[in-house]
Amino acid sequence: MIHVNTKVNGDDVEFLCDPRETLLDALRDKLGLTGAKEGCGTGDCGACSVTMDGRLVCSCLVLGAEAEGKEIATVEGMAEGENLHILQEKFIEHAALQCGICTPGILVATKNLLEKHPEPTETQVRYWLAGNLCRCTGYDKIIRAVMETAADLRKAS
Amino acid sequence: MAFDETKTEDFKVVGQRVKRPDGVDKVTGKAKFGADAVAPGMLFAAIVRSPHAHARIVKIDTSKAEALSGVKGIVTRADFATGLTGGDLDVLENVMAGEKALYDGHAVAAVAATSQLVARDAAKLVEVEYEVLPHVTDVDKAMASDAPVIREGAADQSVPEGMHPNVVRYHESGHGDIEAGFAEADLVVEDSFKTEATHQGYIEPHACLAQLGGDNKGELWCCTQGHWNVQKLCAAMLGLETSQLRVTASEIGGGFGGKTAVFIEPVALALSRKTNRPVKLVMSRSEVFRATGPTASTSMDIKIGMKKDGTITAGQGTFRLQGGAFPGAPMEFTAMCAFAPYNLQNVKQVGYDVMANRPKQAAYRAPGSPMAAFAVESVIDELCKKLGLDPIEVRLKNASKQGTKASFGPTWDRIGLVETLEAAQSHPHYSAPLKEGQGRGISCGFWFNHGGETSVTLALSEDGTAQLSVGTPDIGGSRASMAQMAAEELGIPYENIRTTIADTATLGYNEVSHGSRVTYASGLATIKAARAAVKILCARAAAKWGIDEDAVVWENGCAKPSGPNAGEFDPLPIEKLTRSMGRTGGPIVGHFEATPEGAGVSFATHIVDAEVDKETGQTKVVRYTVVQDAGKAINPAYVEGQFQGGAAQGIGWALNEEYIYGEDGRLQNSVFLDYRIPVASDLPMIDTVIVEVPNPGHPYGVRGVGETSICPPLAAIANAVSNAAGVRLKELPMSPPRILAALEDQANNG
Numbered sequence: 001m002i003h004v005n006t007k008v009n010g011d012d013v014e015f016l017c018d019p020r021e022t023l024l025d026a027l028r029d030k031l032g033l034t035g036a037k038e039g040c041g042t043g044d045c046g047a048c049s050v051t052m053d054g055r056l057v058c059s060c061l062v063l064g065a066e067a068e069g070k071e072i073a074t075v076e077g078m079a080e081g082e083n084l085h086i087l088q089e090k091f092i093e094h095a096a097l098q099c100g101i102c103t104p105g106i107l108v109a110t111k112n113l114l115e116k117h118p119e120p121t122e123t124q125v126r127y128w129l130a131g132n133l134c135r136c137t138g139y140d141k142i143i144r145a146v147m148e149t150a151a152d153l154r155k156a157s
Numbered sequence: 158m159a160f161d162e163t164k165t166e167d168f169k170v171v172g173q174r175v176k177r178p179d180g181v182d183k184v185t186g187k188a189k190f191g192a193d194a195v196a197p198g199m200l201f202a203a204i205v206r207s208p209h210a211h212a213r214i215v216k217i218d219t220s221k222a223e224a225l226s227g228v229k230g231i232v233t234r235a236d237f238a239t240g241l242t243g244g245d246l247d248v249l250e251n252v253m254a255g256e257k258a259l260y261d262g263h264a265v266a267a268v269a270a271t272s273q274l275v276a277r278d279a280a281k282l283v284e285v286e287y288e289v290l291p292h293v294t295d296v297d298k299a300m301a302s303d304a305p306v307i308r309e310g311a312a313d314q315s316v317p318e319g320m321h322p323n324v325v326r327y328h329e330s331g332h333g334d335i336e337a338g339f340a341e342a343d344l345v346v347e348d349s350f351k352t353e354a355t356h357q358g359y360i361e362p363h364a365c366l367a368q369l370g371g372d373n374k375g376e377l378w379c380c381t382q383g384h385w386n387v388q389k390l391c392a393a394m395l396g397l398e399t400s401q402l403r404v405t406a407s408e409i410g411g412g413f414g415g416k417t418a419v420f421i422e423p424v425a426l427a428l429s430r431k432t433n434r435p436v437k438l439v440m441s442r443s444e445v446f447r448a449t450g451p452t453a454s455t456s457m458d459i460k461i462g463m464k465k466d467g468t469i470t471a472g473q474g475t476f477r478l479q480g481g482a483f484p485g486a487p488m489e490f491t492a493m494c495a496f497a498p499y500n501l502q503n504v505k506q507v508g509y510d511v512m513a514n515r516p517k518q519a520a521y522r523a524p525g526s527p528m529a530a531f532a533v534e535s536v537i538d539e540l541c542k543k544l545g546l547d548p549i550e551v552r553l554k555n556a557s558k559q560g561t562k563a564s565f566g567p568t569w570d571r572i573g574l575v576e577t578l579e580a581a582q583s584h585p586h587y588s589a590p591l592k593e594g595q596g597r598g599i600s601c602g603f604w605f606n607h608g609g610e611t612s613v614t615l616a617l618s619e620d621g622t623a624q625l626s627v628g629t630p631d632i633g634g635s636r637a638s639m640a641q642m643a644a645e646e647l648g649i650p651y652e653n654i655r656t657t658i659a660d661t662a663t664l665g666y667n668e669v670s671h672g673s674r675v676t677y678a679s680g681l682a683t684i685k686a687a688r689a690a691v692k693i694l695c696a697r698a699a700a701k702w703g704i705d706e707d708a709v710v711w712e713n714g715c716a717k718p719s720g721p722n723a724g725e726f727d728p729l730p731i732e733k734l735t736r737s738m739g740r741t742g743g744p745i746v747g748h749f750e751a752t753p754e755g756a757g758v759s760f761a762t763h764i765v766d767a768e769v770d771k772e773t774g775q776t777k778v779v780r781y782t783v784v785q786d787a788g789k790a791i792n793p794a795y796v797e798g799q800f801q802g803g804a805a806q807g808i809g810w811a812l813n814e815e816y817i818y819g820e821d822g823r824l825q826n827s828v829f830l831d832y833r834i835p836v837a838s839d840l841p842m843i844d845t846v847i848v849e850v851p852n853p854g855h856p857y858g859v860r861g862v863g864e865t866s867i868c869p870p871l872a873a874i875a876n877a878v879s880n881a882a883g884v885r886l887k888e889l890p891m892s893p894p895r896i897l898a899a900l901e902d903q904a905n906n907g
Contacts, residue, residue, distance in 0.1 A: 018274055025273070034193040035186020037410070039360040040442040044829035047360055075186040084184065092180035095794035098633040098802065100183030101190060101361040101410025126837040133829065135358050135411050136633060137798055138805030139837040 006067040008033065009077025017064035023057075024048045026064035027074060035075035035104045039133065046132030049105035050074045056112040058131075075104035078111065087111055087149050094145035098136030106132045110146050118157075120150055163856050165789075170644040170651050171857060174794040177637040178656060179408075191364030191380030191407045196435035199366070200229055202428050203276035204421070204438075205266040205283045206448065207258030210292035210514040210822025211305065214258060214285060217266055222282040227275035230432035231283065233266045237427060238396040245393045247483045251517045252394065252423050258287065259307060259482035260514050261823040262447025269428040269436050292514040292822040296456045296479035299323045299513040307482050307512040323512045328489040330565045331505035338471025338503030342462025346539050349458050350532040352871070352889040353815035354451040354479075357521045358806070358834045361410020362440040363449060367425035369395070370433065375402040379422050382412040382630055383669025387419055388661045394423040395430070402426075405660040406630040413806070414520030415450050417669045446827035450519020451816055453478035453486040457532040459495075463540045467551040471503035472496045472564070474533065478525065479511045480518035486510045487518075490525035490605075494868070495533050496564035497603040498574055498760060499555040504564045514822055520671060522803060523604040523864035527810065527871045531889060534600040534872035539885060548599050548876075549582045552762075556601075573786030573850030574601065574760035580846050581762040586782040595768045595779060598876025602761045602868025606861040607672025608753040608854075612665035613682035615643060615690050617745040621714075621732030623647060623690070625683060626659040628667025629675045633799060633863065638676050638791040639683050642857070646687035648714035649731060665750050673861020676791055677756050677852075682749040684856045690747030697741045698729045755854015756861060761785035763804065763869035767877035771900060774893030776812050776878055782844040788852040788860030799862045801843040807870020809835045811878075815890050 001016040008031060015030035027033045027050070036059055039047035043058040050059045051073045052066075078085040087107055090096070097103045106129060113120060113128045120128070125146050126139070134142060182188040219231045234253045241249055254265045266283050270276040291305040298304055299321070306322045315327040339345050365379035375397065381387050384404040392399040409416060425438040440449070456477040462470040474495045480486025488508030496504050541548045556574050563569055581587055581599065591597055614626045625643050629635065640654035647654075668674070695709040698716030702709075708723035709716050715728035738745050766780040783800040790796040813833045817825045826832045851858025871889060878896070879885045884903045888895055 018272075020274060028193075029273075033186070034189070037190065037361065038192065038439075039362070039410075040829045042442065042828050042830060045360055045442075075184075079185055084181065088181075088184035091184050092176050095174070095177070095634065095792075095798055097180075097183055098795070098798055099359070099361070099409060099411045100179070100188055101359075101408075103183050104186045107184060123838075126840075130836040130838040133360055133834060133836060135360055135413070135806070135834060136802045138801035138835075138843050139840055140801045140843045141794075141798060143837065143842070 002065045004065055004068050006070055006072060008072045009074060019065060021064045022060050023062040023064050023067050024059035026067065027059060033074055033076050037101055037104065039101065046109060047102050047105040049108045049132065051108065051112055056109055075108055078107060085111065086152060090145040090149045094141045096137065096141040096145040102132060102134045106134065106142060114150055114153060118150060118154060122147060165851055165858055168645060170641045171791050172793065173641065175637055175641060175651050175792060177634045178640060179636055188408045190361055190410050192439045194366045194378045194407065196366055196368065199435045199437050200269040200271060200432060201273040201276045202267055202269045202425055202436050202438040203280040204264045204424065204444065205280045205285065207254065207263040207265055208261065208823065209258055209287055209289050210261050210294065211290040212258045212287035213290060214254060214256060214265060215288050216286040218284040219266065221284065222268055222279040225275065225279045225282060227271040228268060228279045229271065229434065230269045230428055231266060232424065232427045232431055236431060237394050237423065241393060248390055248419065249394050251483060252420060260516050262444065262516060264424065264448065267424045267428060269432050294513050294515055294818045294822055296454050296477050296511050296513065299479060299511050300477065307514060311484055311512060324509050325484040325512055326510035328492050328508035330492060332562065333503030335471050335473055335503050335505045339462040341470040343465045344540060344543060345460065345462045346536050347460040348536055348887060350535065350887045352455045352528045352531060354454040354515065355810045355814040356446055356451045356832065357413035357415035359411025359413060359415060362442060362445045363421050364439040365422050365425050366435060366437045367422065367429045368435045369426045369430040373397050373401055375426060377402060377404045377422060377426065378407055379404065380407045380409045380416060382409065382416040382632060382671055385628065385661055385666045386417065386669050387422055390419045391423050391426055395426050403660055403662045406658055409630050409632055412632050413522045414524060414671060417671050418450060418519050420449055442829060443827040446832060447824050448516050450517060452521045453480045453518045455491070455528045457528065459532045459536045461536045461540060463544060465544055467546045467554045469499055469501055469555045472499065472501050474506045476506065476529065477509045477511055479513045479515065481515040482512055483517040484510055484512065485518065487525035491529045493565035494526035494603050495529035498557055498601040499564065500557050500561040501564055506564065522806065522867040526602065526604055526868045527807065530600055530602045530868050531871035531875055535875050535885065538876040549578055549587065552601055553578050571850060571853055572758060572760060573848050576848045576850055577760055577762040577784045577786055580848055581764055581784045584764065584782055584784065584846060586764050586780060586844065591766060594881060595766050596877045596880025598765045598873045598880060600763055600869035600872035600876060602865055603758065604673065604865040604868055605758055606677065606756040607674045608678045608756045609668035609672060609674050610666050610752050611678040611682045612667055612750045613679060613686045614664060614746060614748040615683065615686040617690060617735045619735050621649065621730065621735045622653040625654055625656045626664060627656060627679045627683065628659055628664045629670040629679045630658055632670050634792065634795040635675045635679065637795065639679060641791050642680050642683050643687045646684055646691060647731065648712065673863040674756060677855055677859050677861050678753050680791065680859055681753050681855055682751065685749035686747040688747065689749060690745055693745045693747070694731065694734050697734050697738065700741065702726050755852065757788055757852025757854055759786050759860045759862065759865040761865045761869050763873040765873045765877040767874060767881050769878055769881040769896060771882065774896035776891060776896065778808055778841060778874065780841055782846065783866060784846040784848060785862065785865055786848045786850050786860060787862045788855065789849055789858035790847050791859060793847060796847055796862050797845045800845045800866045803866020804843050804870050805835050805840060807867045808840065808874060811871045811874035811889060811891060813890050813892060
């Protein structure tokens with residue numbers, strides 16, 4: 001077992017993990033953060049998306065041990081207290097989710113996109129999210145929610 | 158509002174784009190899906206699966222696995238009930254192989270251990286000795302005389318004599334005189350089509366947490382489209398009394414029909430009983446592909462005759478569906494849906510249910526219908542082209558209407574096919590110019606929709622709000638539409654209703670969330686449960702005022718005296734009545750239980766523009782419009798979502814998705830990298846038009862909308878691609894190699 005010290009959503013945490021366990025396993029099974037989902041375990045669906053030191057990763061492709069000394073951000077850290085992040089608000093408003101299993105990963109990925117590219121085109125949004133599978137919506141309402149969030153954030157800044 | 162009255166206008170909450178009540182849970186990661194539950198002392202399980210497409214199981218040696226530290230129990234078929242017959246036996250055979258493994262990925266044993274890693278390690282140590290048998294995975298080959306027999310004696314009495322034992326059911330329907338019809342035609346087109354199996358592709362793998370003690374009392378948490386069905390099947394498979402197993406449905410991460418069956422739930426229960434510990438079992442994606450329900454694959458022959466003016470004189474279809482190693486491929490639905498959009502004097506359809514060494518097919522969104530539309534609508538398109546006719550005009554000319562006889566027997570009630578065609582015709586998309594290399598396709602589609610056993614309870618709280626318990630898992634926002642309908646009836650704000658998906662101990666039997674039935678059937682039951690509660694509220698007000706119950710009406714959340722003879726009383730708001738309910742007769746609860754049979758059928762017309770790169774064979778869908786009859790859209794945002802989702806799945810099916818088997822009978826593409834479902838960059842925005850032709854069988858006119866949206870896409874896209882490529886595509890998916898082969902074939906043969 002490996003002893004890992006890391007930071008998740010701003011909190012210092014530690015856990016013990018098997019060398020074979022993924023960061024996703026550690027988040028879900030060791031830290032009880034089940035917002036990130038395992039849809040494939042092979043980095044193809046993006047349901048387990050988190051950021052590690054600001055970089056968007058599939059947590060199923062990162063080993064738990066690799067989190068040592070890093071800063072991890074998950075969907076659980078998006079809202080501030082009872083105030084949802086504007087992306088979360090827009091997803092609800094636009095009916096941009098049906099079953100909701102892909103939603104945490106898509107929100108994490110989109111937040112990361114808007115931090116890096118505050119003025120994305122529709123095509124940019126579609127390619128950025130090409131690693132996040134959604135089987136319910138056909139992506140239409142997701143793209144609209146993201147585009148409107150980006151526009152609102154620009155107005156606010 | 159009287160108990161049976163229909164309401165078609167002046168809606169206050171219904172028709173609004175309200176925010177779903179579970180929205181916050183879903184965007185914050187709080188929502189608990191199948192794999193998100195834990196229990197103290199929980200073990201983790203892993204399943205041992207056959208690597209062979211068809212093999213006799215000679216011996217299973219678990220000794221090495223048992224010796225691994227942390228392993229707590231192993232189950233095989235011997236740990237399940239014996240003496241099952243019919244459908245229950247088929248389900249058990251699929252859940253855990255008996256004498257033979259029938260497909261690559263068929264479960265043969267399962268292990269429970271103290272961690273997921275140990276369970277997986279132990280599964281690899283289970284030694285299974287197989288005697289490999291000849292296999293077959295293609296539908297046409299499985300019907301041929303030299304095909305290996307999957308299982309003797311599986312055919313029912315419907316199968317004509319002389320067929321191969323792998324043909325297990327037969328269907329025939331239609332009316333009129335086919336040959337006379339073809340003789341009347343100016344042009345007859347006959348062609349054959351094939352579609353590969355596709356997977357529902359829900360992003361959440363099957364997951365459950367089971368607890369079963371030696372006293373045979375159990376608790377099960379699982380992601381399912383129907384937990385009463387899970388309860389019934391698991392009880393049978395483990396030899397339990399149904400009522401002793403309480404099943405709770407988790408949030409469900411997509412189903413599309415694929416979570417209407419059981420796969421891992423009986424296994425987790427068996428392991429829990431054996432180890433006397435809670436057992437969590439979660440499938441990997443590869444297991445989902447290899448061992449849970451894909452669609453049937455098909456082979457179809459279509460013959461249609463048409464006059465020069467576009468009148469269809471006769472239609473004939475033969476539909477062979479391969480549904481895996483068990484009976485049940487939905488060939489009768491394929492046959493019945495094939496010509497349903499058209500008013501034909503002469504029509505005949507034949508279906509064959511064929512077994513092969515593949516996983517047992519499961520329902521996938523309008524099971525069987527999309528393939529039928531692909532074949533039939535391709536031939537209609539070809540006829541239109543050869544006769545120089547407009548494809549929408551031809552469909553309008555032949556469209557089924559109220560009072561015409563359906564191709565499979567019944568006479569249509571009020572239906573909205575013509576309205577969808579007219580809306581498609583006048584949509585700007587239909588007349589927009591196409592660019593070089595692009596083609597346009599249209600198609601109609603049909604689905605029956607379903608009612609089914611339904612039980613709903615609505616309990617009023619002392620503050621005048623309401624707790625609504627329904628038994629149909631919410632797979633796409635149905636808690637919102639239920640709350641909207643309850644709020645409409647009670648005359649209170651939408652936010653004052655809390656909708657819960659109740660467990661199996663709380664309500665009467667509820668059929669699975671399938672057949673596009675939830676907004677229709679649970680919605681109807683919700684309306685009637687609310688009306689039952691309103692009746693009690695009115696009675697309480699009448700008692701307070703000392704007037705007759707019939708002299709009280711319910712309006713805007715208040716009891717009011719009705720008419721001048723009832724007396725002069727101030728309206729009594731719901732909250733006043735509920736605050737005092739303990740003293741005026743006790744809790745106020747409305748409930749409704751029935752098997753509603755008025756699910757209105759639904760039709761759709763889709764328009765697609767596709768662009769084909771003739772050098773690479775790559776296709777891009779550049780514009781897409783869905784027009785569908787929803788009867789009455791309770792929450793238009795989520796109706797649009799169903800339209801868009803069905804279209805997107807159809808695009809995947811038409812262009813990319815397929816089960817690819819090797820010569821060895823093993824599935825070669827069991828991960829999302831190789832089984833490619835549409836991603837955001839593959840798709841355009843998907844335009845929607847909601848047509849509302851009220852369903853006479855629902856108090857607000859609702860028709861189910863979930864399934865019809867996947868019926869037209871395969872055909873509409875095939876027509877668009879064929880128009881763009883200049884060659885008729887007859888096999889799905891229209892992947893680049895197939896398009897290139899069709900182009901090459903055309904170049905070689907003219």
